[in-house]
Amino acid sequence: MSIDTDRTVESTTANGSDLGASLSVKDLRIAYGEVEAVKGISFDIRPGEFLTLLGPSGCGKTTTLRCIAGLEPASGGSITIGDTVVAAPGKHVQPEKRGINMVFQSYAVWPHMTVARNVGYGLKGVSKQEADHRVEEVLELVGLAPYAQRYGTELSGGQQQRVALARAIVTRPKLLLFDEPLSNLDAGLREQMRFEILELQRAVGITAVYVTHDQTEAMSMSDRVVLLRDGLIEQADTPREMYRRPRSEFAATFVGRANALPATITGSRDRAEVHGIPNPVVAAEAAAGEGASVAAVFRAENVKAGAEAEGLENAWSATVTRFGYLGRTLDVQYAVGDHEVRGELAPDTPLTPGQAITIGVAATDVHFVPRAEA
Amino acid sequence: MSLLQKGSRPSAEQRTDGNRLEAATVSISTKTKVQRRRPPSPLSVVTLIVLLGLVVAPLVMVFIGAFLNGAPGLPKSDWSLKAILSVYASPDYLWPLVGTLILAVVTAGLSVVIGTLFAWLVARTNMFIRRVLEWGVILPLFISPFIGAVAWNLLGAPRSGIINTNLRWLLGLDDDAVLINISTMPGVVFVMLLYFMPYAYQLVGSSLRNMDPGLEEASYMNGRGIIATAFKVTLPIVRPALTAAFFMIAILATGVFTIPLALGVNTGFAPLGMHVYLKMTQFPVNPPVAAAIGTLIFWLTLLGIYFYRRSIRNARRFVTLGGKATRRREVKLGWMRVPATVLVALFGLFAAVLPIIALLITALTPYAMTDFRSMQFSLETITQVLGSIDVWNSLLNTVWLSLLAPTLAVLVAFAVAYVVVRERGRLGGALDYLATFPVAVPGIVFAMGILWLYIRTPIYATVAVLTIALVAAFLPTATRFSTTGLMQIDPSLEEAARMSGASRMRAALTITLPLVRPAILAAWSLLFIFASREVNETVLLALPSTRPLAVLAWDHINANDPGAAAVVSILLMLFMAAGLLIARFVFRTRLDSSNL
Numbered sequence: 001m002s003i004d005t006d007r008t009v010e011s012t013t014a015n016g017s018d019l020g021a022s023l024s025v026k027d028l029r030i031a032y033g034e035v036e037a038v039k040g041i042s043f044d045i046r047p048g049e050f051l052t053l054l055g056p057s058g059c060g061k062t063t064t065l066r067c068i069a070g071l072e073p074a075s076g077g078s079i080t081i082g083d084t085v086v087a088a089p090g091k092h093v094q095p096e097k098r099g100i101n102m103v104f105q106s107y108a109v110w111p112h113m114t115v116a117r118n119v120g121y122g123l124k125g126v127s128k129q130e131a132d133h134r135v136e137e138v139l140e141l142v143g144l145a146p147y148a149q150r151y152g153t154e155l156s157g158g159q160q161q162r163v164a165l166a167r168a169i170v171t172r173p174k175l176l177l178f179d180e181p182l183s184n185l186d187a188g189l190r191e192q193m194r195f196e197i198l199e200l201q202r203a204v205g206i207t208a209v210y211v212t213h214d215q216t217e218a219m220s221m222s223d224r225v226v227l228l229r230d231g232l233i234e235q236a237d238t239p240r241e242m243y244r245r246p247r248s249e250f251a252a253t254f255v256g257r258a259n260a261l262p263a264t265i266t267g268s269r270d271r272a273e274v275h276g277i278p279n280p281v282v283a284a285e286a287a288a289g290e291g292a293s294v295a296a297v298f299r300a301e302n303v304k305a306g307a308e309a310e311g312l313e314n315a316w317s318a319t320v321t322r323f324g325y326l327g328r329t330l331d332v333q334y335a336v337g338d339h340e341v342r343g344e345l346a347p348d349t350p351l352t353p354g355q356a357i358t359i360g361v362a363a364t365d366v367h368f369v370p371r372a373e374a
Numbered sequence: 375m376s377l378l379q380k381g382s383r384p385s386a387e388q389r390t391d392g393n394r395l396e397a398a399t400v401s402i403s404t405k406t407k408v409q410r411r412r413p414p415s416p417l418s419v420v421t422l423i424v425l426l427g428l429v430v431a432p433l434v435m436v437f438i439g440a441f442l443n444g445a446p447g448l449p450k451s452d453w454s455l456k457a458i459l460s461v462y463a464s465p466d467y468l469w470p471l472v473g474t475l476i477l478a479v480v481t482a483g484l485s486v487v488i489g490t491l492f493a494w495l496v497a498r499t500n501m502f503i504r505r506v507l508e509w510g511v512i513l514p515l516f517i518s519p520f521i522g523a524v525a526w527n528l529l530g531a532p533r534s535g536i537i538n539t540n541l542r543w544l545l546g547l548d549d550d551a552v553l554i555n556i557s558t559m560p561g562v563v564f565v566m567l568l569y570f571m572p573y574a575y576q577l578v579g580s581s582l583r584n585m586d587p588g589l590e591e592a593s594y595m596n597g598r599g600i601i602a603t604a605f606k607v608t609l610p611i612v613r614p615a616l617t618a619a620f621f622m623i624a625i626l627a628t629g630v631f632t633i634p635l636a637l638g639v640n641t642g643f644a645p646l647g648m649h650v651y652l653k654m655t656q657f658p659v660n661p662p663v664a665a666a667i668g669t670l671i672f673w674l675t676l677l678g679i680y681f682y683r684r685s686i687r688n689a690r691r692f693v694t695l696g697g698k699a700t701r702r703r704e705v706k707l708g709w710m711r712v713p714a715t716v717l718v719a720l721f722g723l724f725a726a727v728l729p730i731i732a733l734l735i736t737a738l739t740p741y742a743m744t745d746f747r748s749m750q751f752s753l754e755t756i757t758q759v760l761g762s763i764d765v766w767n768s769l770l771n772t773v774w775l776s777l778l779a780p781t782l783a784v785l786v787a788f789a790v791a792y793v794v795v796r797e798r799g800r801l802g803g804a805l806d807y808l809a810t811f812p813v814a815v816p817g818i819v820f821a822m823g824i825l826w827l828y829i830r831t832p833i834y835a836t837v838a839v840l841t842i843a844l845v846a847a848f849l850p851t852a853t854r855f856s857t858t859g860l861m862q863i864d865p866s867l868e869e870a871a872r873m874s875g876a877s878r879m880r881a882a883l884t885i886t887l888p889l890v891r892p893a894i895l896a897a898w899s900l901l902f903i904f905a906s907r908e909v910n911e912t913v914l915l916a917l918p919s920t921r922p923l924a925v926l927a928w929d930h931i932n933a934n935d936p937g938a939a940a941v942v943s944i945l946l947m948l949f950m951a952a953g954l955l956i957a958r959f960v961f962r963t964r965l966d967s968s969n970l
């Protein structure tokens with residue numbers, strides 16, 4: 001069931017951004033009673049862009065998305081879709097008037113309607129003939145045409161997901177919101193749908209805001225990722241930058257597998273002392289002033305061992321504490337002084353627990369970021 | 375699609391921005407709160423007004439009535455403390471008060487114990503013929519406490535009761551030997567038990583069925599046996615349902631008057647509800663004293679409702695939903711299997727089978743003959759009753775009442791539930807409280823308030839006044855159904871409609887309403903039964919031209935004509951059965967223990 005994109009590409013322009021609207025969120029705050037779930041966040045999205053709100057459970061992603069949708073009132077700040085301010089102090093445009101649509105985590109396929117009626121629900125003020133045509137077209141697009149007369153409850157999870165998707169795009173929204181749409185699917189289907197959603201978004205040229213706690217999903221789908229933590233933006237970047245240059249210990253450890261050693265910057269600002277390790281850690285770029293508490297961040301896959309480690313700027317003697325076979329790689333945990341370091345090695349590397357080994361990281365692979373408050 | 379755009383990396387600056395503003399939150403938070411406070415929705419305001427009229431106004435009338443020296447509305451009524459003092463400041467009503475309390479607590483306690491045991495037996499064990507026996511617990515709902523009491527008076531009256539008369543000659547005893555005497559307080563408790571216990575059964579049973587089987591299985595896996603699991607896991611989880619059932623039945627028992635009257639109890643003690651009825655209807659009538667006693671009952675039940683609401687609230691926390699594909703483990707009863715089956719079967723025999731037989735015999739024997747040896751059957755009583763215009767007029771009134779009252783109650787309740795569950799507005803709490811309130815007010819007290827509220831209006835002499843009274847009385851049940859029904863609907867189903875461009879109204883009509891339909895129809899069916907058989911309120915409000923079948927039966931009992939009362943009772947039961955069959959056919963819904 002792959003998505004047949006040709007048809008829509010014809011009817012929209014090549015880059016498709018004529019359909020999508022820009023979105024601007026300024027100092028958005030959302031409170032539940034006394035508790036502030038979102039504490040003042042700002043970001044902008046260009047027409048046609050795919051932006052992901054990423055973060056651990058409970059950080060305020062859903063709340064932010066629902067506020068953009070108009071399902072939740074903002075307690076401060078403003079939201080602008082295209083040229084229209086939809087939320088601002090004293091102003092709240094009703095959700096149905098915002099010209100956007102949303103795919104819910106639970107799919108929210110209405111069980112008392114057929115697939116066709118589910119999808120056609122939003123086509124009000126459109127002639128019956130036109131509405132039927134559009135429903136047919138969209139169902140074709142998501143590969144559900146044969147199921148048009150089935151009821152919502154008679155579909156598999158993946159098919160319900162497609163109904164939700166079809167229902168969300170049939171109204172030709174300017175902005176499409178996704179709340180963890182793939183979290184209820186099994187692994188294989190999730191990967192396939194990830195690809196299909198992206199294809200569809202590109203084809204229709206719609207602006208998309210996507211919420212997920214799954215960093216792989218965020219990295220593989222987005223033009224830009226906004227990383228949230230406790231109701232605040234931790235970092236907003238392209239996936240590549242987010243991975244290469246995390247700006248905080250949190251960003252480093254949440255996206256990908258990273259080591260973060262607590263360190264103190266020395267006189268030469270590209271070096272930092274780590275307690276219990278003889279030589280200072282060396283990075284390629286200088287960091288904050290002397291004496292600053294930082295975390296020396298480097299990714300597991302950049303930790304070399306044995307012969308490969310020799311000659312690197314950072315080389316430490318370590319002991320292998322344990323390792324696990326992951327198929328493509330070997331996931332290894334070393335002890336360096338009283339620190340733990342995670343690394344990845346080729347799957348056929350011979351290792352024994354307790355073995356002494358030299359490990360190393362190139363200076364270009366090390367970043368100093370502000371230390372996370374305990 | 376370009377990935378890197380200028381100005382699209384707001385990260386560091388923004389974060390500091392956010393942090394800086396966070397410090398300022400304290401000072402602006404009061405302002406933002408004022409802003410967020412949305413005005414009450416029009417729906418909630420309209421619903422509030424309706425509830426004030428339905429629930430609060432009659433109660434206010436009762437309190438006013440207690441401070442007068444005549445019935446409210448009479449020209450010569452004036453303010454007076456006489457009634458209040460004679461009830462509150464004299465020992466006359468102390469014993470009835472204590473007795474009523476004991477009666478209520480004993481009845482409720484026994485009902486809950488037996489109801490829980492039965493619910494567990496039916497839901498969890500390998501007892502014989504469970505499906506059949508379950509009907510023995512459900513059928514009493516159709517028979518109603520009042521008709522049940524009439525039937526038990528025919529069965530167990532000390533002198534001429536069917537049981538006594540026939541056991542005398544069967545066992546060769548004296549002519550004045552009394553084997554059972556139902557016209558006593560234990561008799562009253564026994565009959566209340568038969569007809570109130572099903573409520574406990576139903577509440578606890580549905581809680582047992584909704585329970586996640588995994589909870590019990592986990593206990594078995596941890597090495598606990600059946601008994602330990604039942605007491606350590608099952609019982610604590612259904613406890614909110616137990617408490618809810620206890621207080622609901624205690625409140626019902628507090629206001630009871632039809633049962634002692636129908637059983638002809640003639641002891642020194644009469645429950646408070648009976649005093650109210652007698653002061654309102656028997657010469658010399660004294661409405662202010664009746665109202666004052668009503669306020670006394672009100673304080674008692676107010677306490678009850680506080681606990682009832684608390685337990686209902688906790689009950690929601692334990693509701694587990696979702697696909698329960700796993701089959702529940704059946705508890706093997708072993709040698710207890712036969713005794714358990716006999717116990718439940720006996721209940722069905724006493725609550726349903728014997729009463730129906732007694733009514734049939736009485737309807738078919740013209741001279742109130744109860745001795746099986748000299749019994750002569752004839753259709754005389756039946757033709758006589760059915761030949762009178764009264765019965766057809768009453769049937770018509772019952773039809774109106776049983777269609778209108780449930781429909782209106784369900785409509786109002788749905789509005790209440792919508793405001794409470796979905797709008798979560800400021801008025802939600804008040805509406806929820808008002809809608810559960812009638813549970814606390816015994817029918818006879820409520821009816822008194824309605825009577826005085828409408829006596830000088832044109833609707834007094836119509837079925838409308840009965841309908842209004844019943845709508846108020848049914849609100850708690852209807853609201854409970856609607857609220858649970860609505861809570862089971864994922865809000866994102868409605869939000870998806872909003873996102874597809876539907877207004878709040880359209881989303882409610884096209885998504886919410888169809889989805890809560892099953893819950894609403896179940897409530898309607900149950901209330902249809904309640905409306906058809908109701909006497910507690912209607913007996914005060916009905917005139918000969920507006921009285922429904924149940925009140926007609928009551929009047930026949932008062933006129934000492936058990937034969938006619940039996941015929942009318944049977945007709946009423948047939949009507950309820952027919953109504954449910956039609957409802958099942960038209961709405962494709964069915965009333966069974968799972969949706970009661």
Ligand SMILES: Nc1ncnc2c1ncn2[C@@H]1O[C@H](COP(=O)(O)OP(=O)(O)O)[C@@H](O)[C@H]1O
Nearest residue numbers: 032035037055056057058059060061062063064
């Ligand atoms: N209806 C609500 N009432 C009170 N607090 C809420 C409500 N919804 C969410 N929250 C709180 O807001 C925070 C953010 O929630 P949410 O946006 O759902 O997180 P997530 O990032 O997992 O989607 C959480 O701490 C949660 O407890």
Ligand SMILES: [Mg+2]
Nearest residue numbers: 061062063180
């Ligand atoms: Mg979420």
